[in-house]
Amino acid sequence: GIQVEQSPPDLILQEGANSTLRCNFSDSVNNLQWFHQNPWGQLINLFYIPSGTKQNGRLSATTVATERYSLLYISSSQTTDSGVYFCAVERYSGAGSYQLTFGKGTKLSVIP
Protein backbone atom coordinates (compact mmCIF):
# COMPACT_ATOMS: atom_id res chain seq x y z
CA GLY A 1 0.00 0.00 0.00
CA ILE A 2 0.89 3.65 -0.19
CA GLN A 3 3.29 5.01 2.44
CA VAL A 4 2.82 8.43 4.04
CA GLU A 5 5.67 9.95 5.99
CA GLN A 6 5.43 13.13 8.04
CA SER A 7 8.22 15.21 9.44
CA PRO A 8 9.21 16.26 11.97
CA PRO A 9 7.47 13.86 14.39
CA ASP A 10 7.62 16.43 17.18
CA LEU A 11 7.96 20.20 17.13
CA ILE A 12 8.13 22.75 19.93
CA LEU A 13 7.62 26.40 19.08
CA GLN A 14 7.62 29.66 20.94
CA GLU A 15 4.38 31.54 20.50
CA GLY A 16 4.66 33.83 17.47
CA ALA A 17 7.12 31.63 15.57
CA ASN A 18 6.52 30.17 12.10
CA SER A 19 6.80 26.51 11.12
CA THR A 20 6.65 24.15 8.15
CA LEU A 21 5.36 20.59 8.36
CA ARG A 22 6.11 18.15 5.58
CA CYS A 23 4.24 15.16 4.15
CA ASN A 24 5.84 12.77 1.66
CA PHE A 25 3.91 9.99 -0.06
CA SER A 26 5.15 7.02 -2.02
CA ASP A 27 2.77 6.86 -4.99
CA SER A 28 0.39 8.95 -7.04
CA VAL A 29 -2.75 10.02 -5.21
CA ASN A 30 -6.12 11.43 -6.14
CA ASN A 31 -6.23 13.86 -3.25
CA LEU A 32 -4.62 14.97 -0.01
CA GLN A 33 -6.03 16.33 3.24
CA TRP A 34 -4.47 18.02 6.25
CA PHE A 35 -6.11 17.60 9.66
CA HIS A 36 -5.54 19.09 13.09
CA GLN A 37 -6.29 16.88 16.07
CA ASN A 38 -6.79 19.14 19.05
CA PRO A 39 -5.90 18.18 22.64
CA TRP A 40 -9.47 16.94 23.14
CA GLY A 41 -9.03 14.44 20.31
CA GLN A 42 -11.27 16.09 17.74
CA LEU A 43 -10.20 15.92 14.10
CA ILE A 44 -10.57 19.18 12.23
CA ASN A 45 -10.34 19.41 8.45
CA LEU A 46 -7.78 22.05 7.52
CA PHE A 47 -7.24 21.63 3.80
CA TYR A 48 -8.42 19.45 0.96
CA ILE A 49 -5.63 20.03 -1.52
CA PRO A 50 -4.76 17.69 -4.43
CA SER A 51 -2.37 20.24 -5.90
CA GLY A 52 -1.45 23.90 -5.73
CA THR A 53 -1.64 26.24 -2.77
CA LYS A 54 -4.46 27.20 -0.44
CA GLN A 55 -4.56 29.63 2.45
CA ASN A 56 -6.85 29.97 5.43
CA GLY A 57 -5.85 32.73 7.83
CA ARG A 58 -2.46 31.97 9.37
CA LEU A 59 -2.35 28.52 7.76
CA SER A 60 -1.49 27.64 4.22
CA ALA A 61 -0.75 24.42 2.37
CA THR A 62 1.04 23.52 -0.84
CA THR A 63 0.90 20.17 -2.61
CA VAL A 64 3.28 19.25 -5.43
CA ALA A 65 1.67 16.05 -6.65
CA THR A 66 4.29 15.36 -9.33
CA GLU A 67 7.00 15.30 -6.64
CA ARG A 68 4.80 13.52 -4.09
CA TYR A 69 4.90 15.92 -1.19
CA SER A 70 2.84 18.51 0.62
CA LEU A 71 3.77 21.28 3.04
CA LEU A 72 1.70 22.89 5.77
CA TYR A 73 2.79 26.37 6.89
CA ILE A 74 1.78 27.83 10.22
CA SER A 75 2.61 31.49 10.71
CA SER A 76 2.58 33.48 13.95
CA SER A 77 1.79 30.35 15.94
CA GLN A 78 -0.57 30.48 18.90
CA THR A 79 -1.01 28.14 21.84
CA THR A 80 -4.32 27.04 20.33
CA ASP A 81 -2.36 25.61 17.38
CA SER A 82 -1.02 22.87 19.66
CA GLY A 83 -2.03 19.33 18.87
CA VAL A 84 -1.22 16.73 16.22
CA TYR A 85 -1.27 17.52 12.52
CA PHE A 86 -2.07 14.66 10.18
CA CYS A 87 -1.58 14.37 6.47
CA ALA A 88 -3.82 11.85 4.70
CA VAL A 89 -3.71 10.85 1.05
CA GLU A 90 -6.54 9.46 -0.98
CA ARG A 91 -6.52 6.86 -3.72
CA TYR A 92 -9.27 5.15 -5.65
CA SER A 93 -9.73 1.68 -4.13
CA GLY A 94 -12.31 0.19 -6.46
CA ALA A 95 -16.05 -0.38 -6.03
CA GLY A 96 -16.63 3.36 -6.20
CA SER A 97 -14.64 4.17 -3.09
CA TYR A 98 -11.74 6.44 -2.29
CA GLN A 99 -9.78 5.57 0.85
CA LEU A 100 -7.66 7.77 3.07
CA THR A 101 -4.25 6.61 4.28
CA PHE A 102 -2.92 8.63 7.21
CA GLY A 103 0.60 9.51 8.20
CA LYS A 104 1.68 9.17 11.82
CA GLY A 105 1.37 12.89 12.45
CA THR A 106 3.46 15.79 13.70
CA LYS A 107 2.92 16.69 17.34
CA LEU A 108 3.13 20.46 17.74
CA SER A 109 3.51 22.18 21.09
CA VAL A 110 3.32 25.98 21.16
CA ILE A 111 4.59 27.47 24.41
CA PRO A 112 3.74 31.00 25.59
Place this chain on the structure above:
Amino acid sequence: NAGVTQTPKFRVLKTGQSMTLLCAQDMNHEYMYWYRQDPGMGLRLIHYSVGEGTTAKGEVPDGYNVSRLKKQNFLLGLESAAPSQTSVYFCASRAGYQPQHFGDGTRLSIL
Protein backbone atom coordinates in the same frame (compact mmCIF):
# COMPACT_ATOMS: atom_id res chain seq x y z
CA ASN B 1 -26.57 20.61 12.40
CA ALA B 2 -25.14 17.61 14.30
CA GLY B 3 -22.87 16.29 11.49
CA VAL B 4 -21.38 12.94 12.52
CA THR B 5 -22.38 11.64 15.95
CA GLN B 6 -20.74 8.67 17.64
CA THR B 7 -22.28 6.72 20.52
CA PRO B 8 -21.00 6.01 23.14
CA LYS B 9 -18.12 8.41 23.79
CA PHE B 10 -16.41 6.13 26.33
CA ARG B 11 -16.73 2.45 27.17
CA VAL B 12 -14.86 -0.11 29.24
CA LEU B 13 -15.30 -3.79 28.40
CA LYS B 14 -14.01 -7.06 29.74
CA THR B 15 -12.22 -9.46 27.41
CA GLY B 16 -14.74 -11.61 25.55
CA GLN B 17 -17.66 -9.20 25.86
CA SER B 18 -19.41 -7.89 22.78
CA MET B 19 -20.59 -4.42 21.92
CA THR B 20 -21.72 -2.19 19.08
CA LEU B 21 -20.57 1.32 18.30
CA LEU B 22 -23.06 3.54 16.51
CA CYS B 23 -22.26 6.23 13.97
CA ALA B 24 -25.04 8.50 12.76
CA GLN B 25 -24.79 11.25 10.15
CA ASP B 26 -27.45 13.76 9.16
CA MET B 27 -25.84 15.04 5.95
CA ASN B 28 -27.28 12.39 3.61
CA HIS B 29 -23.77 11.18 2.79
CA GLU B 30 -23.31 8.04 0.73
CA TYR B 31 -19.93 6.99 2.05
CA MET B 32 -19.18 6.08 5.66
CA TYR B 33 -15.99 4.84 7.32
CA TRP B 34 -14.74 3.38 10.59
CA TYR B 35 -11.14 4.00 11.71
CA ARG B 36 -9.11 3.16 14.76
CA GLN B 37 -6.38 5.35 16.20
CA ASP B 38 -3.59 3.87 18.30
CA PRO B 39 -0.74 5.84 19.89
CA GLY B 40 1.86 6.79 17.30
CA MET B 41 0.01 5.01 14.48
CA GLY B 42 -2.25 7.65 12.98
CA LEU B 43 -5.69 6.46 11.84
CA ARG B 44 -6.21 3.12 10.12
CA LEU B 45 -9.28 2.12 8.16
CA ILE B 46 -11.28 -0.81 9.57
CA HIS B 47 -14.34 -1.04 7.30
CA TYR B 48 -16.23 1.27 5.01
CA SER B 49 -19.50 1.53 3.13
CA VAL B 50 -20.24 3.11 -0.25
CA GLY B 51 -23.99 3.11 0.28
CA GLU B 52 -26.93 1.67 2.17
CA GLY B 53 -26.70 -2.11 2.38
CA THR B 54 -23.03 -2.27 1.34
CA THR B 55 -19.86 -2.82 3.36
CA ALA B 56 -16.22 -3.51 2.53
CA LYS B 57 -13.01 -4.30 4.38
CA GLY B 58 -10.32 -1.75 5.03
CA GLU B 59 -6.76 -2.13 6.21
CA VAL B 60 -7.42 -3.72 9.64
CA PRO B 61 -10.83 -5.52 9.52
CA ASP B 62 -10.09 -8.62 11.64
CA GLY B 63 -12.19 -8.91 14.80
CA TYR B 64 -14.80 -6.39 13.63
CA ASN B 65 -18.08 -6.54 11.77
CA VAL B 66 -20.16 -3.72 10.33
CA SER B 67 -23.64 -3.09 9.04
CA ARG B 68 -25.28 -0.28 7.05
CA LEU B 69 -29.00 -1.05 7.17
CA LYS B 70 -29.94 2.62 6.96
CA LYS B 71 -28.14 5.27 4.97
CA GLN B 72 -27.62 7.51 7.98
CA ASN B 73 -26.23 4.83 10.32
CA PHE B 74 -23.06 2.74 10.26
CA LEU B 75 -22.58 0.21 13.05
CA LEU B 76 -19.27 -1.29 14.18
CA GLY B 77 -19.46 -4.50 16.17
CA LEU B 78 -16.96 -6.35 18.31
CA GLU B 79 -18.18 -9.92 18.81
CA SER B 80 -15.55 -10.98 21.35
CA ALA B 81 -13.49 -8.04 22.56
CA ALA B 82 -9.72 -8.45 22.99
CA PRO B 83 -7.23 -6.14 24.76
CA SER B 84 -5.61 -5.44 21.35
CA GLN B 85 -8.82 -3.66 20.38
CA THR B 86 -8.30 -1.00 23.02
CA SER B 87 -8.21 2.15 20.91
CA VAL B 88 -9.97 5.33 19.93
CA TYR B 89 -12.51 4.70 17.18
CA PHE B 90 -13.50 7.37 14.68
CA CYS B 91 -16.36 7.38 12.23
CA ALA B 92 -16.41 9.55 9.13
CA SER B 93 -18.77 10.26 6.26
CA ARG B 94 -18.55 12.02 2.92
CA ALA B 95 -20.64 13.01 -0.05
CA GLY B 96 -19.10 11.76 -3.26
CA TYR B 97 -15.65 13.15 -3.94
CA GLN B 98 -15.64 15.59 -1.03
CA PRO B 99 -13.66 15.81 2.23
CA GLN B 100 -14.47 13.31 4.94
CA HIS B 101 -16.24 14.64 8.04
CA PHE B 102 -15.24 13.00 11.30
CA GLY B 103 -17.09 12.34 14.53
CA ASP B 104 -15.53 13.11 17.92
CA GLY B 105 -14.42 9.53 18.56
CA THR B 106 -15.19 6.70 20.98
CA ARG B 107 -12.58 5.73 23.57
CA LEU B 108 -12.78 1.98 24.13
CA SER B 109 -10.79 0.15 26.79
CA ILE B 110 -10.78 -3.62 27.03
CA LEU B 111 -9.51 -5.17 30.25
